[in-house]
Amino acid sequence: xxxxxxxxxxxxxxxxxxxxxxxxxxxxxxxxxxxxxxxxxxxxxxxxxxxxxxxxxxxxxxxxxxxxxxxxxxxxxxxxxxxxxxxxxxxxxxxxxxxxxxxxxxxxxxxxxxxxxxxxxxxxxxxxxxxxxxxxxxxxxxxxxxxxxxxxxxxxxxxxxxxxxxxxxxxxxxxxxxxxxxxxxxxxxxxxxxxxxxxxxxxxxxxxxxxxxxxxxxxxxxxxxxxxxxxxxxxxxxxxxxxxxxxxxxxxxxxxxxxxxxxxxxxxxxxxxxxxxxxxxxxxxxxxxxxxxxxxxxxxxxxxxxxxxxxxxxxx
Amino acid sequence: xxxxxxxxxxxxxxxxxxxxxxxxxxxxxxxxxxxxxxxxxxxxxxxxxxxxxxxxxxxxxxxxxxxxxxxxxxxxxxxxxxxxxxxxxxxxxxxxxxxxxxxxxxxxxxxxxxxxxxxxxxxxxxxxxxxxxxxxxxxxxxxxxxxxxxxxxxxxxxxxxxxxxxxxxxxxxxxxxxxxxxxxxxxxxxxxxxxxxxxxxxxxxxxxxxxxxxxxxxxxxxxxxxxxxxxxxxxxxxxxxxxxxxxxxxxxxxxxxxxxxxxxxxxxxxxxxxxxxxxxxxxxxxxxxxxxxxxxxxxxxxxxxxxxxxxxxxxx
Numbered sequence: 001x002x003x004x005x006x007x008x009x010x011x012x013x014x015x016x017x018x019x020x021x022x023x024x025x026x027x028x029x030x031x032x033x034x035x036x037x038x039x040x041x042x043x044x045x046x047x048x049x050x051x052x053x054x055x056x057x058x059x060x061x062x063x064x065x066x067x068x069x070x071x072x073x074x075x076x077x078x079x080x081x082x083x084x085x086x087x088x089x090x091x092x093x094x095x096x097x098x099x100x101x102x103x104x105x106x107x108x109x110x111x112x113x114x115x116x117x118x119x120x121x122x123x124x125x126x127x128x129x130x131x132x133x134x135x136x137x138x139x140x141x142x143x144x145x146x147x148x149x150x151x152x153x154x155x156x157x158x159x160x161x162x163x164x165x166x167x168x169x170x171x172x173x174x175x176x177x178x179x180x181x182x183x184x185x186x187x188x189x190x191x192x193x194x195x196x197x198x199x200x201x202x203x204x205x206x207x208x209x210x211x212x213x214x215x216x217x218x219x220x221x222x223x224x225x226x227x228x229x230x231x232x233x234x235x236x237x238x239x240x241x242x243x244x245x246x247x248x249x250x251x252x253x254x255x256x257x258x259x260x261x262x263x264x265x266x267x268x269x270x271x272x273x274x275x276x277x278x279x280x281x282x283x284x285x286x287x288x289x290x291x292x293x294x295x296x297x298x299x300x301x302x303x304x305x306x307x308x309x310x311x312x313x314x315x316x
Numbered sequence: 317x318x319x320x321x322x323x324x325x326x327x328x329x330x331x332x333x334x335x336x337x338x339x340x341x342x343x344x345x346x347x348x349x350x351x352x353x354x355x356x357x358x359x360x361x362x363x364x365x366x367x368x369x370x371x372x373x374x375x376x377x378x379x380x381x382x383x384x385x386x387x388x389x390x391x392x393x394x395x396x397x398x399x400x401x402x403x404x405x406x407x408x409x410x411x412x413x414x415x416x417x418x419x420x421x422x423x424x425x426x427x428x429x430x431x432x433x434x435x436x437x438x439x440x441x442x443x444x445x446x447x448x449x450x451x452x453x454x455x456x457x458x459x460x461x462x463x464x465x466x467x468x469x470x471x472x473x474x475x476x477x478x479x480x481x482x483x484x485x486x487x488x489x490x491x492x493x494x495x496x497x498x499x500x501x502x503x504x505x506x507x508x509x510x511x512x513x514x515x516x517x518x519x520x521x522x523x524x525x526x527x528x529x530x531x532x533x534x535x536x537x538x539x540x541x542x543x544x545x546x547x548x549x550x551x552x553x554x555x556x557x558x559x560x561x562x563x564x565x566x567x568x569x570x571x572x573x574x575x576x577x578x579x580x581x582x583x584x585x586x587x588x589x590x591x592x593x594x595x596x597x598x599x600x601x602x603x604x605x606x607x608x609x610x611x612x613x614x615x616x617x618x619x620x621x622x623x624x625x626x627x628x629x630x631x632x
Contacts, residue, residue, distance in 0.1 A: 047588040048588055052588060109585055228630060261630050264629065264630060265626040265627065265629055265630070268590045268624070268626050268629060269425055269590075269623075269624070269626045271590075272363040272364055272368060272589065272590045272591075272622035273588065273589075273590060274584045274585075274587075274588045274589060274590040275588075277630060306588035307585075308584070308585070308629070309630070310581040310582075310584050310585045311581065312628060312629055312630055312631050312632060313580065313581055313584060313624070313628055313629055314544060314577050314580060314581070314593060314625070314628055315628050315631060316628060
């Protein structure tokens, strides 16, 4: 099974479909990061997006393309967090019931957010994917994959459209990678509209399913995927996402847990953005010296979300 | 000894003096806080100010009004943190040497920031005020009080000018109180320009020197002033700040440490702003039910700074 890449027109259609329902997030300049890393950075602040993450772009787009019958059956997804909150929010907006399967160890605030938006949350102790597939089939629910779906990828691509519109001078885009949905949409748009720009993805060493899939050429699964960047701990790569990453992404870099923690604190202290560790992945790679910046060139980093576990803040 | 209130013209002069050197910070809307507290809130995002705090407004204004002789002697201040970083930054901008006396328990990032901006940091184990006065006299340095100075208050007042310009429909302004510099400048401006608006201050129970000073009618000192909101743990009220607060502030509310921690986490999770606990004080008061909002009215909260101790983030 191989996936086809989506058409740029699908991203334009997604942008039109979600317009007015989501925020057009700002680009944030960060002089102190420029000094620290010797580059020129601009941050796409998706942590200010509805539900606190870019994820809602793709999920809402998908929900809005469902047929009346698919909606009537109710929707289900599996997620460590941000897709759960996004589906709960999008389903509520569409007036349909949502079920989300989350790992038992998910960040409590993400579980609460999904519940607060009205979803039924099912916490899975063991195999997340098996729990999700079982429930989906048993209840005949409409599956909304958290990333491996053309409409979800098209929605994520709207981040790329805004990047290009706001900073057509960008040279490099750094994108966190979980299952690859965000970078699939963004890289497609960047390579079509700004072909000379680089797109580099970053994933945790402990959840490096995309690197493994690129090496083997097929979408891999991981028995366990763990990271402090819970938003990046996808246990599988997608058919569709692998196809996009193979075609459009220049490089995928793996980062350590230590770098992710340090990067989160660094970016938070310098920018005053309460980003989640997934969103700091580009700076983890920079801390490790894994990315070479082109002198004077503009680097855009997608700050993918801000659903941080705040119960750790001010503990001592 | 009593202090006179400053003239509104001093605030306009400060605004002109610092223009172009500091950020005009944005107002941030926060729909989820509106839902949580049943009000209409707008946040003055001073955490995005240069040095990460409103404090630099007053300190820079003061430094820019010093005589050539006062500058040549070098400047000194005492601070739990934000005035230290602000003076270090402003002195560097003015090309003069700075010394800052900080408590030994200051947030490490605040100490590092002062050093990074080029100041000599002296950590005081015991009486902060005594250490500061001793060093000031011994070295014949020019004193820059962190809050109890007409020019520092005038600089803080520029926050009020921007509030009025951006949201002339505001009904209530909630302002964190340490030694009272911020609320002195802001309340003066609000009461002169929008006389029907309320100004309410919030200070920690463990550092309630302004409440005590209002009760006694003279500027009090505290043997110890401790709070998780380190930015509010001033051990003394000022002569000038007390005069402004007596004349212009409607009410001062005291909040618990527990509420400050809860409010910091709540506001961070809802707004994705990495605010420091001092800045969350208005929401601590709201959590305690200590402030009654007028139905439908707009409440502005000054998010005074973002120099959070990020080493606590992602610990578990």
